[in-house]
Amino acid sequence: MTSIDLSQYDVPGRGRGILDVFHWSYLLRLLVRKGTATRYRNSVLGWTWSYVKPGIQYLVYFLVMGIILGMGGRTENFPLYLFAGIVVVNFFNEGFGNATNAIVDNRSLVQKIYLPRELFPISAIIVAFIHFLPQVAILLIVAVFIYGWVPSFVGIGAALVGVFIVGSMALGLGLFFAGINVRYRDAQNFVEVIRMVSTWASPVLYTWTLVAERMHGWVLYVYMMNPLTVAVELFHFAFWESTVSSDAENASPGFPPHFEVYLIAALVVCALALTIGQFVFRRFERTFAQDL
Template sequence: MKKYINNFMKYRELLLELIRRDIKTKYRRSVLGMLWSVLNPLGMMVVLSVVFSNVFRANIENFPVYLMCGQLIFNFFNEATNVAMGSILGNASLIKKVYLPKYIFPTAKICSTFVNLMTSFIALLVVVVFTRTPIHPTIFLVIFPIIYVFLFALGFGIFLSAIVVVFRDMQHFYSILVTAWMYLTPIFYPIDILPNYLKIIVGLNPLANIIEMFREVVLYGAVPSMVLHVKCLVSCGIALVVGLYVFYKQQDKFILRV
C-alpha cells in the first residue's frame, strides 16, 4: 500500500495538469466558459419541472429542489463514468511512449468532472433561494453524499476504463445501461409510487441511496441515519475494490490492445 501511495504522490503534479487540461478543453472557445456548469443544470431543471411538476405535484413538496438534488448527483455520475471509460483509449499514444501509472487517466477525468459538480452546486443554491426553501444547518453535511458519489463514480469509472479496452462494445452497451439506471433512480418521481418489487430494486441502487441522503441534508433538514451511511459506504467500497482489482489485472495488457 505504501508503494502505491508513494507512486501516487510522485505523479500528483501530472494528475493536476491533466485535470486542468480537461477543464480547459471542455470550455475552449466557449464565451460563457464554466458558467455553463451553472446554466446547464438550471435549464434542465426548468424543462423537467415543467414536464413533471404537474404529474407529481401532489406527491412532492418543493419539486424544483427535489428534482435538482437528484439531477446533480446522477448527472455527475453519468458524465464522470462516461469520460473515464474512454480515458485509456483516448491516451493510447501517451501510454505507448512513456511509463505512467495508468490509473491517473480515469482518475483525472473523474476529478475534472467533480470540479464541474462543485460549480453546479451554485445552481442548486440559486434554486433553493429562488423557491424560498429553508436552509437547514444540515446542509453542511452535504459533504458526505458528495464524497460517496465521487468514490462510487471513481470505482465504477476505473472499472469501465479497463473493460472497454478489451470489450469495445461496452461504450454502446453502457449508454443503454445508464438510461435504464436513470429510470430506476428516483430523480423526478417519488419512490412511493412504485410497486413493491421495484421498490426493492431501487433500494439496492447505490445512487438512489446517495440521492436520498443528499435530499435529506439539503431539502428536509434531517441527519442521515447510520444505516444509510453504511449502505453508501458498502456500495462505494465494492465499486472501488472491484474497479481497482479489474484495472490492476488488465493494465499490463493495455499497451497491446489500445
Template sequence: MSQVSTGARSVEQRHDLAHVPLSPPSRTSGVLEVFRRRYLLRLLVRREIQARYAGTAFGLLWSYINPFTRFVTFYVVFGLILGRGLGIQNFAIHLFAGMVLVNYFTESVTAGTRSLLSNRGVITKMAMPREMFPVASMLVSLWHTIPQLLILLVACIATGVWGDGPLWVPDAVGMGAALLGFVLMMVYGTAFGLMFSCINVLFRDFQRIVQTFINMIPFTVPMMYPYYVIADGERIPTQYTQLYVSNPVAEAVMLIQRGFWYPTCDGPCATMPNPNGDGTLIPAPNFADHLFSRGFVMLGIGLVLLVVGQWVFSRLEKSITERL
C-alpha cells in the same frame, strides 16, 4: 599491484548492475500512487477541463447552461405535464438536488470509461500510473458539479426568501448527509471507472453498453417522482422496495435531498392519499428508513468495490498499451 587490482574490482562491482532488481519506470501501487503524484494529477485535470471547452464561445458557461436546460425539461414534463410534483413541497428543489448527484455520477462513469482511449497518446509516450486517468476524469466531473451546487444553493435560499416555506438554513445533519452522498458517488464512480476503462480498451463497444445503462439511472432514483411512489406498495410490490433502496445512486440522491430539499419544507414535505379512500391526504415518507446507516454500509461496500476495481485494472493493465 594488489591495491590497483582491488580498486579495479571495486569499480567493476559498482558498475555491475546485474544484482539490482528491475522496477517499472512508474511505481505501481495503484490509486494511492495517483494521489502521491498530486502535481501530475492537477495537470491532467486542468488539461481535460481546457480541452473540453477549447474553441467554444461560452466556455465555462456551458457548465451552467446544460444542467439548467435539463432541469427545465424534467420539471416541465414530470412536474407540470405529468403532475409528479403534486403533493411535494418545492418539487423543483427535490428534482434538482437529485439531478446534481445523478449528473455527477453518470458523467464520472462515462468519462472514466473513455479515459484510457481518450488519453492514448499520453499513455504510450509517458510512464505514469495509468489509474491516474480514470481518477482525473472523476475529479473533472466533480469540478463540473460545482456550478450546479451553486445553482441549487441559490434556489434553496430563494425559496425561503420569496416562497411560502421557511428560510433555508443548512443544518449539520443535512450537510453531513449531502457530503456522504457525494462521497458515495466518488467512490463508486472511481471503482467503475477503473474497471470499465480497461474493459473498454479491450472491447470497444463496451462504452456504448455502459451508456445504455447510464440512460436508465435517472428513472431508477426518487428524483422525478417522490419516494413514497415506491414505498406505498401500490405500483411496485413491497418485496422490491428493498431492492430499490439498495441502489447506491438512489441512496445518494435521498441523502442530498435530506441536506437541501428537506430544510425548505414547511410541515410534511410530501403527502399522499389516505389508504382508507376517504379522499384526505396524509404525510408520506420522505426517505427510506435507516437512511444514514444504509449509507455507511453502502460506503463500505463501495470501498470493497474500489479494491476490486483496482485488482481488475492491475490484471488487465498489461494488455492495454498494445491494444491502444
C-alpha cells in the same frame, strides 16, 4: 562485483494502484488542469455550458414530471426536490462516462510514457466534480433565496457523504469499464445504458414513497441500497427536507425507514466497486499500449 540497491527506484508496470495518486499528485494536477482547459476549447459559450445543459435538462424533466404527470402537486417544493436529485445524477453520469473513456482519450500519453494509469480515470472524476460545483452553486442560490433554506452542519455533512458515495461509485465503475474499454469498445455501449437508466433508478423524478407502495421485499431493499438512491436522498435531506412542512401529507419528508442500513450497504457496494474495478483495471493494464 558491486551490488546496487534498487529499493529506492520505481519499477515500471508495478505500482500500488489508486494509492499511487498521492505519490504522483503533481501529474494528477496537470491532468486535471488539462481536462478543465480543453473541455470547452474553441467554444463560444465556454463554461456557460456547465449551466445551460443542466438547466435545459431540468426544464424538460420539470415540464414532464412536475406539470404533465402532476408530481409538482403531490410533492411540496418539487422544483427544489427535482434539482437536488438532478445535480447528483449529473455528477455520476459525467464522472462515470469520462472515467470510462479516460485511457482511450489519452492514448498518446499511455503509449509513450509510463505513469500510473489510474491517474487518468481519477483525474476524470475530479474534472467532473469541478463541473459539478456550478450546479451546486445554483442549487444553493435557489434553495436560500426562493425556498428559505437554512444550512445546518448535519445537512452539509449529509451532502458531503452523498458526494463521496457518488464519486466512489463513479470511480469504481469507471476503472472497471476503462480497463475493458481499451480492448472491447462495446463497453461504451454498456456505460451509456447505465447512464441512461441511472436517472430513473433513483428517486430523482419521483419520491421513494411511490416506490415503496409498488415494490416490496428484496426488490425494494435492492433499490434502496443502490448508492445513487442513498446519495440522492442525502441531498434531499440536505437541501429540500428543511424547506417543507413536516405535517404535509404530500411532502414525503424524512429518510426512508432503516436508512442507516441502506447507507452502510451503499458504502459497502462502493468499496466492492472500487476493489473489483481496480482488479479488472490492473489485469487489462498490461496490454494497454498494444490494444490502443
